Amino acid sequence: MARQHLSQFLGPVSKHLNSIRTAAQVISRNQGLKLLLNSGLTSRTQVHPDVYPFAAYLGQLFGCTHVITIGSPTARDLIQLYPQFEITGIVPATDLDLYRRRYGFANWLGADFNASFRILPDENILRRAIVVCANVIEQLASPASLLENLKLWLDVAPICILTSADRSLDKGREGQAAHPGRWNPAELERLLRAEGFNLEFIGLTASDNVSYEKRTILALVKNSAAIKPPAVKTPSDFRVVAFMAAYNEEDIIVQSIRKWTEQGVHVHVLENWSTDSTYNLAKQLEGQLPVTVERFPKEGPSRYFEWGAMLERIEQLSREIESDWFVRRGADEVLLPPWPGMSYRDGLYFVDRAGFNCVDHTVINFQPVDDGFEAGMDHEAYFNYFDFGKLPSYFRQRKAWKNYGQKISMAASGGHDLPFEGQRVYPYKFLLKHYPVRSQGHGEKKVFHERKARWNPAERARGWHRQYDSVRKGHRFLRPALEQRLFVEDDFNRTYLMERLSGIGVLR
Structure with missing residues (x-):
């Protein structure tokens, strides 16, 4: 009873x-x-x-x-x-x-x-x-x-x-x-x-x-x-490094990198041997912006997408690179603090000053309503319709952490968590804006040829890479605007205050 x-x-x-x-x-x-x-x-x-x-x-x-x-x-x-x-x-x-x-x-x-x-x-x-x-x-x-x-x-x-x-x-x-x-x-x-x-x-x-x-x-x-966010001034020597995994993201890779560097964040790209121009576009920015690019795995292209090995590589890099904070993000993600008008770097410094050392995120997915997006456009500005991410993995997105030189472990959770001794997660989640598909053709190519065909069977057996299980041939990647929610930042921040800060209320 x-x-x-x-x-x-x-x-x-x-x-x-x-x-x-x-x-x-x-x-x-x-x-x-x-x-x-x-x-x-x-x-x-x-x-x-x-x-x-x-x-x-x-x-x-x-x-x-x-x-x-x-x-x-x-x-x-x-x-x-x-x-x-x-x-x-x-x-x-x-x-x-x-x-x-x-x-x-x-x-x-x-x-x-x-x-x-x-x-x-x-x-x-x-x-x-x-x-x-x-x-x-x-x-x-x-x-x-x-x-x-x-x-x-x-x-x-x-x-x-x-x-x-x-x-x-x-x-x-x-x-x-x-x-x-x-x-x-x-x-x-x-x-x-x-x-x-x-x-x-x-x-x-x-x-x-x-x-x-x-x-x-x-x-x-x-x-x-x-302390109040506007009162916190981030010192010039406060260093944040973003690890960005990328595979066949030529249409957005330059914009994605610039969205970090314009905020004073150094970007380290782990380029997974793309078959398009992603690597060359990222390398061209290396001498112009605070960007470094490595191809992973070092030996050359692998048969499968080795996500666990890439997470272990990021763990290794976090012990070798000098930085106050690290953040892991995909090339198709835009991360924002919960305070409007503040940069992600400034948000991390505020969290640091408040005595916390890890940041979680609420996910919202943007889906295309037409086929008008072209390479080089600002994807964050172009796509305006969203829905909350509702997969179980979306409710644990701890992707940013303070660097004490401590050992972290992301691979055990498939990259969704990074437990470490003394972890204090900031109570308010940051926002993760996700742009996984940019057109019907892009969705078909990405899901059926670049993702499903490359999943590692051993990792699938661990329950990873399940986000496209329900997607079959003939799937309609374009979603009518009426089936989604229009993203207007001020309205979103006000209407979905609890959802964006905690995730509570998303599953309804």
């Missing part, structure tokens, strides 16, 4: 965490099974279904041990947090006895949010806590007291998730009228900045688990003393 409730009600987090392990953790503690079953007895309609999974995701990566919730979390919300975190909940005073009776594993405090109140948790808790204030602020006659408390807590706590219905929200639980939104995202941003909050991101998240319409504002506010 518990398993049935788990699969039905864990919701979006089940796509990102091991559900069986989560169930075992919940059941292992007193009242855990009761919480699990209560989550199945609550309404099927869940408000802001991704917020508490997002809190668990960020809490883990920020190294938090506690979560402080403000508002009225449901059992389905709390099951995302317990028992991984110690929970302190601040609920309406009229509901205090109910919460203490129903969820005795947490520390519950009551407050009249519409009155002047002051609650100051222990600093040792705050220092290790993520704060979640979900859909409370818009219900208050005046948010002043709530904001004062949050401001005090964020002098110590690392991060706060704040949500509010926006002014277009017109339905709530069970289709009944909800508290109307008082702000749109721009207005809430102005309010938070005027109150002195260190606002890092603001956008939208799903309002319920029925329509998943984006009508709830999501704001991420960080510690008051935490």
Whole structure:
């Protein structure tokens, strides 16, 4: 019965965490099974279904041990947090006895949010806590007291998730009228900045688990003393080296290399004995730009694409080349930090200053809608329609790491992870824009002749190179624009804030 409730009600987090392990953790503690079953007895309609999974995701990566919730979390919300975190909940005073009776594993405090109140948790808790204030602020006659408390807590706590219905929200639980939104995202941003909050991101998240319409504002506010991206100046001697694997990419190789070098990144190309002009085009840039090119394998073309051996070569190069950070990317990928207008190199320096040493990425795939792309064009500018990458491998794209001279191992994961001792993954994912196919003819040539025909059977047996298994002869590589999403950077950053920062919400 518990398993049935788990699969039905864990919701979006089940796509990102091991559900069986989560169930075992919940059941292992007193009242855990009761919480699990209560989550199945609550309404099927869940408000802001991704917020508490997002809190668990960020809490883990920020190294938090506690979560402080403000508002009225449901059992389905709390099951995302317990028992991984110690929970302190601040609920309406009229509901205090109910919460203490129903969820005795947490520390519950009551407050009249519409009155002047002051609650100051222990600093040792705050220092290790993520704060979640979900859909409370818009219900208050005046948010002043709530904001004062949050401001005090964020002098110590690392991060706060704040949500509010926006002014277009017109339905709530069970289709009944909800508290109307008082702000749109721009207005809430102005309010938070005027109150002195260190606002890092603001956008939208799903309002319920029925329509998943984006009508709830999501704001991420960080510690008051935490450095802000614009304030960080990357020193000229901060060196980043990008390892770029390339095979038959003559139509984009020059643009792809320049997109790195224009950001001050050195590019080392591992050219896999292309049968087109990729190698010659890359070599021509060697004397003009910070680019080095090697052919791999050194001995000459191999019968199969030896991806594992190439990853081992990159591991070897990372021990030989002097650099502060390394990044591995394909020639058909464009990588961006989560802060608009910032270069990837500057983003890595900011991550470094924040005390982290590894970066993960969210993947979006751009597919052609026509056959108009020509060699030498800017592929990032030409292709405007995308969808989120949904293959299992896309949810672990740890491709950038700080160089301590440490040994890394990418080959074990097929290049999707690079575990090393002391790894601290930055909580917010960077963006990976992927341009694997540029026309119908290119797709047919690449998939059937340059990929499937060259896969290494031993690597296939390990579960690698599965991305084109469903593609058969006659496949239509052109996708109508109506079947994809138009990429406009500002709209994307706002509408898909949670998806791009964590991957939560992608699989729906």
